[in-house]
Amino acid sequence: MGGKFYCVMGLFDQKTNRHFKKLEDSLRQKGYEPAELPPHLTLGIYVGLDEKKLLTWVDEFSKKHEAPELYFNHIGVFGTNICYAAPRVDKKLLLFHEKLHEKYDDFSGDEGYLYSIRSKEWVPHATLAMGEPEIIKPLIPHLCEEFKPFTGKMTQLAVCEFTPMREIGFFDLKGHYNRKVV
Known part of the structure; x- marks a missing residue:
């Protein structure tokens, strides 16, 4: 990703x-050190x-919308350098995502295209490990063994x-x- 951009994350x-x-x-x-970002979608x-x-849009949106319950039921990989946990994708989650993008989807640019509505390719996920293939590949069998499906709740949006x-x-x-603007 090139220059400056904004990210909306579900915490x-x-x-x-x-x-x-x-x-x-x-x-x-x-022996793997996860990223310092909090778990998020x-x-x-x-x-x-x-x-x-x-900020105004995310504030207005968050006051009106409750996030759907999430059921993290599998792990997956993007290529050979990102491993993630993903929730079951249902209509409620897709509608939540679509409504968030109603106003500013055109500002996704190349950086955010895969998260946009127009791409029709959003894969909701929480990254567990990211790095070079030789670091990530050995972690996959371990995560397959350690991962147990669980129910989760998104309670906050961060910008x-x-x-x-x-x-x-x-x-x-x-x-x-509890609104907080830094």
Whole structure:
């Protein structure tokens, strides 16, 4: 990915994060150091969009929408350099994603195309390990053994700027009222 862009991430409750922590700890025992980002689903990547407009939209969206329950039922790989846990994809999750993109899908650019509605290729996932194939390939059998399906809950949306990473705002989904803009 080239220059500056914004990312909207779905963050999880503590119970869901504990499941990911167990997987991260098992990866550490195998000598792999997971990324420092919290477990999340990337919901959108935006390029050339005014920061305040994006923050306002995510704030409005989060007040009106409750995230669907997630059932992380499998692990997968993208190529040979990313391993992830993924939730079952159902209509509720796809509708949540589609509604988030109603306003600014055209700002996905090349960087965020695969997360956009127009691509029709979004793969909701939480990255577990990312790196060179010789590092990731040995982790796959281990993760297959360690992974057990679990139910999860997305409770908050985060807006971050990349590169470098800068946290901009955190917005609790419907039913929560702890808005935080950094």
